[in-house]
Amino acid sequence: MTVLVTDTGFGPDDWAAGFAASDARTAAEGLDLASDVDPREVDFDGVPVIRVDFPSSADGRGFTIARQLRLRGFEGRLRARGHVLADQYAMARRCGFDEVEIDTALAERQPQDQWLFRADWQAHNYQARLRG
Secondary structure: OEEEEEOOEEEOOOOOOOEEOOOOOOOOOEEEEOOOOOHHHOOOOOOOEEEEEEOOOOOOHHHHHHHHHHHOOOOOEEEEEEOOOHHHHHHHHHHOOOEEEEEHHHHHHOOHHHHHOOOOOOOOOHHHHHHO
């Protein structure tokens, strides 16, 4: 089972249409991207949701993928999935992710309050602290 993390805390996964790889995706499904995909080659035309895999919390390629998709004009929902830690939530939001999908085991180890602590990601960054 999975938990969806947003700026308001934990919630159930509300995406019912499912996800598939680009070669097997129907029009209603979201697009699943591996962490090694080249974001310049992703065709996101008509895609409502993109989910980017994080195979390890030490693997930051998903952050780059998210940023590149946003720079290329993707305006749909962008979801990080897998081994994203509460400490990485602010970075995920800054890169363009709207939400993070984690498993219940991680949600138990890192409860909602740890994620909510980082939910004010726009105000608590290095540049904001420098500007005072």
